[in-house]
Every structure is written in structure tokens, then in C-alpha cells.
Amino acid sequence: MFKKETEYALRGMVYIQLQNLKDRRPGVAEIAQEIEAPFFFTAKIFQRLVKFGFVRSLKGKGGGFFLDQEKKDLPLKELIIAIEGDQLFVGCGFGLKNCDESNPCPLHYRYAFIRDEINRLVSTETIQSLAQKSFDNQFSFNSLRESSI
């Protein structure tokens, strides 16, 4: 569904906020390990996310990433669009340029329903809402965690 970059960004952002809730500020090494993403790729992705203003960072000892807790919640959709554009939210299932209500492809109505559901999901869920759920359910991205005795 999403690009790898988007998946890593979503996982990483939720992980950061989850740690922030515990008054921690994880660095790239920790994030990459916990979300099971390649270190250097993770570093590059979060560099971009900082530039976008989705997350903040501090260099040096004790540094790491954190979300501005003053800001309002960040819908997944904003993150997704910034990384991979809005094709998933506006495109035709068949990839047709001119498919819409007035000129619907044979898949249009049923596909549009699904597209709307995706839209609804990523508009209502936010990095913060998912982090809170993870916190409440003691969810961990890293599958190694729960397989230990």
C-alpha cells in the first residue's frame, strides 16, 4: 500500500512520540533498531521529516528526536502526502487520468468507496493517537521484544 519510506516514517514517528510520552528522546540508532529499519535510510528519512517540520531534533549528547507537544496532532495523511504525494487519495483504480463521477471507469464507484475509507482512516488517525494506543496496549514494533521469555 505505502512505500517503504512511508512505512518507516510512520513507524518511526509513532515510536518517537511513544518514547516522548515516557520522557525519552530516541536517536536514529535506537529508532532504526526498534522499528526494524536500516540505520542510514532511517537517518536520511528523518532528516527530511525535520525539514518538513514534522519532528524536531537536537544534536549532541543527550540529543535525539521529539515531537513538539504544543502542536496539534499530526494526521497520518499529512505525512503520507509529504512523502509519496496524494496519488493514493485521488487516483483511479485503473490509473486513468480522466476517471471521475462524470466519466466513471467500470471500477469507479466501488473503488471510490475504498479510497474514501482510506482517506477517512489516515485523516482521523494521527501519530499521537497511534502512539497512545501503542502505549495503552503495550505494543512494541520490535518483534524480538515479545518473543523473549
Place this chain on the structure above:
Amino acid sequence: MFKKETEYALRGMVYIQLQNLKDRRPGVAEIAQEIEAPFFFTAKIFQRLVKFGFVRSLKGKGGGFFLDQEKKDLPLKELIIAIEGDQLFVGCGFGLKNCDESNPCPLHYRYAFIRDEINRLVSTETIQSLAQKSFDNQFSFNSLRESSI
């Protein structure tokens, strides 16, 4: 949502069946033009689809592509899986390997609903059902067609 190759395959297959309903057997050139896909890429894709057994072809004068009308309808899902695998139908929204009912990620239940809807759509709709709809609605893939006076 789908890879370009999948989109072209779906459009092309529906176009072939639509023409078959009119007792015609389109060739690569015609298919590529009508579905607005690159000629050589289309040729390559349909070469694969013939090997898969999804469509048949005849070489030489009067040749072209056609669907075996004896066979039962071909669900879109079969075509999609043959081309790009089943990741879309089984994968986690976050890209997690170990996400399921027993260890759900914070997006799991809402994402699973959407995934199931996608599944239902591509399992119930077939190349033939879409071709029939196109026929009934005089739908044409090629947007140039209806913009003519």
C-alpha cells in the same frame, strides 16, 4: 494502489474482452493506443499474460489477443497477484511482518477492514464483468474518444 504494469494489464484485458464481445481481436498496437499505454511495454506485459494463460494470442495476419470464452470469468485478484504478488491483500499497513489478530499494530483493525474491502472488490469483479459494464455504458478507456465533437 497498483503498479503501472498491473494497471496496463487490467485495462488491456478489459479492452480485449470488450472487443471480443464485438467479435474483434485487437493487436498490441490497437490495445496500447486505446488504453493509453506505451506500445513496447504493453507488448511485453501481454507476452507474460499469455504465458500465464490469462489470455490467448494468434500470430500473423488477422492475429491478435482474445480471451478463451469457454473459461470461467477471471477475477481481477488472480491477475493482480500474478503480476505483483499478494502483499496488498495480506500485508500490514505499517509494513510489519508480525502484525495480526494476535499481535495487532495500532492501525491493524481499521486497516484490516479496508484490506478486506479491497479483497472483496477484486474477488467479485472480473475482467468479464468489467468488460460487460464498459459495453453497457459505452465506456471507452481512451479519453480522446469522447472529447471529439
Place this chain on the structure above:
DNA sequence: ATAATAAAAGATAAAAAGGTCTTTTATTAT
């Protein structure tokens, strides 16, 4: 001040997706 730490910047590269082109093989109308 300086040593340790950690992100930023940017160059490089492997793999996958998307696309193009030429040659070969098969078919059919004449």
C-alpha cells in the same frame, strides 16, 4: 577548552520498476 556524542549533508551505489528497440518466429492471404 576539549572530548564525546549525535544529527546534517551529501556522495555513491544496488535493486526494482518502467520503458524501448531489434531480431526471430509463426501465420495467413495472395
Place this chain on the structure above:
DNA sequence: ATAATAAAAGACCTTTTTATCTTTTATTAT
């Protein structure tokens, strides 16, 4: 038979995605 037609095969190329690594800059604890 043969000329015309059209798909099959396969080599090649470009762009995008997915990484990897090195160097630089900023911060902080000592």
C-alpha cells in the same frame, strides 16, 4: 512459394526506490 502481418524473445536503457557510507556541523558534559 512468398509477401505481409503480427506476436515472441530477448537485449538494452532510464528512472525511481531503497539503501549505504563518509564527512561535517552542532551540542553538551566534563
